[in-house]
Each structure stands twice: as structure tokens, then as C-alpha cells.
Amino acid sequence: MAAAAKIAPSMLSSDFANLASEAERMVRLGADWLHMDVMVRHFVPNLTIGAPVIESLRKHTKAYLDCHLMVTNPSDYVEAFGKAGASGFTFHIEVARDNWKELTQSIKAKGMRPGVSLKPGTPVEDVFPLVEAETPVELVLVMTVEPGFGGQKFMPEMMDKVRTLRKKYPSLDIEVDGGLGPSTIDAAASAGANCIVAGSSVFGAPDPGEVISALRKSVEASQIKS
Numbered sequence: 079m080a081a082a083a084k085i086a087p088s089m090l091s092s093d094f095a096n097l098a099s100e101a102e103r104m105v106r107l108g109a110d111w112l113h114m115d116v117m118v119r120h121f122v123p124n125l126t127i128g129a130p131v132i133e134s135l136r137k138h139t140k141a142y143l144d145c146h147l148m149v150t151n152p153s154d155y156v157e158a159f160g161k162a163g164a165s166g167f168t169f170h171i172e173v174a175r176d177n178w179k180e181l182t183q184s185i186k187a188k189g190m191r192p193g194v195s196l197k198p199g200t201p202v203e204d205v206f207p208l209v210e211a212e213t214p215v216e217l218v219l220v221m222t223v224e225p226g227f228g229g230q231k232f233m234p235e236m237m238d239k240v241r242t243l244r245k246k247y248p249s250l251d252i253e254v255d256g257g258l259g260p261s262t263i264d265a266a267a268s269a270g271a272n273c274i275v276a277g278s279s280v281f282g283a284p285d286p287g288e289v290i291s292a293l294r295k296s297v298e299a300s301q302i303k304s
């Protein structure tokens with residue numbers, strides 16, 4: 079069975095001063111997940127949110143909080159994110175080559191869904207062992223921009239990675255992130271992505287609900303065709 083479409087507005091593009099009401103608005107407009115970009119000025123040169131913000135937001139929403147840890151030392155964050163109420167914890171393979179097994183197990187032990195992400199320059203083969211492990215990652219996040227900032231241009235050449243993953247793992251959650259919106263979604267959906275992160279295209283639209291619904295329609299239409 080095809081992995082269900084999950085549309086995840088990237089809260090990086092929201093009004094951080096009104097995070098709880100922005101989260102509520104996205105859920106009301108049809109978001110399945112809320113994508114939370116964690117950046118602490120190493121691994122990427124930006125500074126966003128950490129576990130205290132997740133903990134505060136959790137008091138206001140039951141939504142699935144899809145946390146993407148753009149940090150060099152993800153294992154240092156597992157305990158705090160688990161306690162804070164994160165739903166998914168996605169780390170980068172580039173910083174976890176030596177400890178991904180323990181890391182994945184500890185994420186699961188803290189009640190979160192483990193995911194792995196790869197930067198544009200990282201070969202897709204690098205994540206195969208994590209998907210096939212005894213305690214596997216449950217999501218692969220293919221970055222379609224260099225991580226660090228919203229509002230960048232979608233890299234269509236990353237779709238080869240998505241196609242490869244979808245062919246090999248028919249029911250895996252495959253997420254794409256960066257430059258997704260109405261003009262790029264068909265490329266990602268037809269390659270096999272089912273979890274769609276979108277920041278500026280959703281928050282910058284006159285009708286964000288319409289964009290969320292267009293993203294979902296494209297994923298579902300591609301799944302029917304395939």
C-alpha cells in the first residue's frame with residue numbers, strides 16, 4: 079500500500095511570535111504534520127528553535143511535530159526532544175556515520191519516530207543500511223536545497239534519489255524539503271515523495287489552505303497513476 083500523503087508546512091516560515099496560533103491555523107487548513115527546523119549555528123549557519131520551543135508548542139497542539147535536527151551532535155538532543163513532546167526526530171547521516179544504530183534506537187526508546195536526512199551532495203546509497211537495520215529509520219528526508227534557510231530554489235536533480243528510494247522501499251515515508259510548492263510538487267510527487275515540507279509557498283500564499291490542498295492532490299494523483 080502506498081505511504082499516505084503528509085503535508086507538513088515548515089514553521090520556519092511562520093510568525094514565530096505567534097507560533098501556537100500559526101500551528102493551529104495550519105492544522106485547520108489541512109496540514110497533517112508541522113515541520114520544525116532545528117538549527118543551532120553548527121552544521122548550518124542559522125539559529126532557530128530548540129526543545130524549549132517544542133515543549134511550549136506541545137501545550138497548544140496535538141499535531142505531529144516533525145522535527146528536523148540540523149545539528150552536528152543529534153544524540154545530545156534526543157532526551158530533551160523526547161521529553162518536550164517531539165513526534166518525529168530526523169537527524170543527518172553526514173554527522174551520524176559512526177553512531178546511527180544507537181541513535182535510532184535511542185530515538186525510538188524515547189517514543190519518537192526516527193528519520194534520517196541527506197544533504198544534496200550525499201549519495202542516496204548512504205541511507206540504505208539505516209532503512210534496512212533491525213531498528214530502522216521510518217522516514218528518509220531528501221533535502222532539495224542546501225539546508226539552512228527557507229525560500230531557496232528546488233533542486234530537481236534530487237528526484238533521482240527519491241525515485242531510487244521509492245523503487246526499493248514501496249511503503250517508506252519519503253520526505254522532500256526545500257523549494258516545494260505548486261510549481262515543483264508534480265516533480266516530487268511523480269518521483270514518489272509522499273511527505274511534503276513547504277514553507278514559503280504555504281505561508282506566503284494568499285490562501286495557504288489552497289496550496290496545502292494542491293500539494294496533497296498532486297501526491298495522491300501520482301500514487302493512483304503508479
Ligand SMILES: O=C(CO)[C@@H](O)[C@H](O)COP(=O)(O)O
Nearest residue numbers: 225226228229256257277278
Ligand atoms: O529545512 C529547511 C531549510 O533548511 C526547510 O524546511 C525550509 O524551511 C523550507 O522552506 P521553503 O524552501 O519551503 O521556503
